[in-house]
Amino acid sequence: EADIYQTPRYLVIGTGKKITLECSQTMGHDKMYWYQQDPGMELHLIHYSYGVNSTEKGDLSSESTVSRIRTEHFPLTLESARPSHTSQYLCASSVLTGSSTDTQYFGPGTRLTVL
């Protein structure tokens, strides 16, 4: 089981502010992911990374950006928050074997509200 942490858990912020959502994992997993989820709805992949210096866009277009300078850290940044960014953001990690058995383990999520 992976230990994966997200901060903050809850964030209420005004329009136009720059925000960074933090995600860290202690299991040495190469692969990390960011998902966006509206309440009671399915998850949509917005970013993922295969390892250090690797970042890719997911299925759902997002105005956010990510970086992967260290294996354990995968922060997500919104340069100028808007009310349409209000959602829950979930970070996950997994080993990278390329097998269908690579289980993704999730952090507790960040609930973002942009006023």
Place this chain on the structure above:
Amino acid sequence: AQKITQTQPGMFVQEKEAVTLDCTYDTSDPSYGLFWYKQPSSGEMIFLIYQGSYDQQNATEGRYSLNFQKARKSANLVISASQLGDSAMYFCAMSNPGNAGNMLTFGGGTRLMVKP
């Protein structure tokens, strides 16, 4: 393209009874994995159980079992002896190595409510 369908938006079950949550999938890849996650109201996603497309036996993890019917492309989750703490959203998901490095495709979820 891959697709996961969960046709039950919400379900009730009496405490201590068993419940089946439906999941059907669509893929043309022969190698894939099927996962179930639980999401309580607190928001985190908790991994429950995994089934590989080549696995001969149905997966089991404690009170959770996966009823895998490959020909019907279904992967239903069975929870035995329901507990009040089982009340949550449940998501079925599928991965395959050919999908951008094993990305997960999620279904829309089923909200399970356990009645005392």
